[in-house]
Amino acid sequence: MGEKKGNSNSKRDNLLKAVSERKSEIVHLSHNDLDAAGCDAVHRMKYSEIFTIWSSVGSFPSMLRDISALPGKGHLLSISDLGYCKDADKLVEKAVKNGWRICWRDHHRWTDKELCSIENTGAICIVDTTRCATAICAGDLMPGDTIAEEVARVVCDYDLWKHNDPRAKMLGQICTKRVNLNPVRDRLTKGIITDDWINEEYRNIETERKDAIKKSIRGMKIIESRYRVAFAPLHGYPSETAHEIRDEFNTDIEVIYGKNGRFSIRSVPPISHLIARKFSGGGHPPAAGGTFTFTLKDKMSLLFLKKSRCFNELVQVADTATAE
Structure with missing residues (x-):
């Protein structure tokens, strides 16, 4: 048990060290599913270099706390597909004081009080429950771009439970495995919605999923x-x-x-x-x-x-x- 905790702490320390030594001026903190992969793809369409951090909902508060304590250097901390968490306003305020610029794009339910508390820190906060987070990012970062719009449409089909596009279901299930987030993201960045790797990965996952x-x-x-x-x-x-x-x-x-x-x-x-x-x-x-x-x-x-x-x-x- 102690060894496992040590390994976890070591991974966190290595991640924070990498954030501190980043060359990119954009740090993207997002969830760990298809919508997050779509958000990161849109960010990469917009910016040349991105330092991406995938986070579970449970890990998000501690992740935000750790990053907010690091020197921001005037760089952008972009948060997507992660909803308001306890004391988020205090953490964002600390990040701003430490030199981070903050833009938070999300589609979960926020109260008016929660939204105002983030906006009062000087951070930009865009919340829209009618779209997936990828669509929010696409509309804000890549307005009118046909590739970004198509990626957002497919991601929304899965994330908003529309179930009209079979490709969306395949991508959504593939992204239940964290190891697949980067390869899916890389494909979406290029506008690739399906290919041989996606089809094969989906077939393998289907058997495992049923069990x-x-x-x-x-x-x-x-x-x-x-x-x-x-x-x-x-x-x-x-x-x-x-x-x-x-x-x-x-x-x-x-x-x-x-x-x-x-x-x-x-x-x-x-x-x-x-x-x-x-x-x-x-x-x-x-x-x-x-x-x-x-x-x-x-x-x-x-x-x-x-x-x-x-x-x-x-x-x-x-x-x-x-x-x-």
């Missing part, structure tokens, strides 16, 4: 209340697992959780983001993410009984949530 979903469903627990809520352990592919559970078990809300307590939530009623906020998270009305605080007792209960007090807490929150 992962079966494992999750075997460990699933359903709680009946105001809504029919499913809780399933994560074995990969949270979005696809949630959709499979909904189709097969007619659930209203699907919660896919990891051993560390982080969970992905999908819901038919537009309340996912409201539920996630109660668990140190956020996101979209139909899809969001948060974190359970698992104790040792919780972990043992999950292992042997497939249940946890955290599940009941989430159901209670869902019962009282009112769609905005």
Whole structure:
């Protein structure tokens, strides 16, 4: 356990060292999915050199805290596809004082208070829940560019759950593997939406995905209340697992959780983001993410009984949530 923590700290230290020694004047901090890959592709269409950092939602606050403490040198810290986090205004204010210029483009749900708190730091903040983050970046950085517009259209098809373009589904699933973010991003930068590598990678992932979903469903627990809520352990592919559970078990809300307590939530009623906020998270009305605080007792209960007090807490929150 200690060695794992040491390795994690070492990776963080190496990353921050690289940021400090960057040659690029643009640091792009984004999520770690297809929308983030699209955002980074648009940034690379606009700027010649980019220093890109992929971040999970859970790691974002600490990542922003670390970067804000580094000398900005008057360079741009561009944040995309990551929603407001606790104390974000304080972290952004610190970054500005340390010489960073900040531009934040996002499509998650923000409150007016959260948006004003960032704008009051002097940072530029563009929030639009009607488009994917890639489309926001394309419209702001590459207006009228046909390649950027096509990339944004395909990414939005997947990220906003339109499901009209089969190429979008392929790219979305491929990007569930972090190792694929760079190669997908590089292709999107050139306007490549599909090729032999994408087709082959998708075929390989499909087999793995089906096995992962079966494992999750075997460990699933359903709680009946105001809504029919499913809780399933994560074995990969949270979005696809949630959709499979909904189709097969007619659930209203699907919660896919990891051993560390982080969970992905999908819901038919537009309340996912409201539920996630109660668990140190956020996101979209139909899809969001948060974190359970698992104790040792919780972990043992999950292992042997497939249940946890955290599940009941989430159901209670869902019962009282009112769609905005």
